Amino acid sequence: MMPYLLSAGAGILVGVIYALIGVRSPAPPTIALIGLLGMLVGEQVVPVVKRLIAGEPVVAFIQTDCARHVLGPHAGAETPPAVKATAQTAAQTAEGDKA
Template sequence: MGYIISLGVGFCVGLLYWLLKVQSPAPPLIALAGLLGMVLGEHAIPVVKTQLFAQTTVEVAGPGKGAAAQKAVAPDTTKQGS
């Protein structure tokens, strides 16, 4: 499956080179910019996942607890009523 994805991405990049009128192999500056984009894209997904699924702190008020009591809750946790 990885080979098919790689072939598809390579084809898209080839189309992009044609649209930008860049000869392949790309000049060094364009190639380095492309590699930088790939590295940034590769590292962006874990950073975004960490930010989206980070634990948040919410205030919980209830019997026997002060109004300032805090509890760490994951964003996907659902509140169950009793």
């Protein structure tokens, strides 16, 4: 929560400074926010493509790691059922190999 408060505080401070010196913000707020969202989503394209090429599970990665990166630390906090099932199967296989 603290990083969000610090970020909002920094934004307010910059807004006050802009107002005091009579400068308009460099981009309309909606355009700027859409651009930031595009950057966040774009950062996730490379890891997803790498996983696709490696044949690793992609949907679970998007639901957990990508969601957390784009939407914040609380997004994707619950483990998707497919990931749980895969982990359980892997654990059972590992136990079977040891026996």
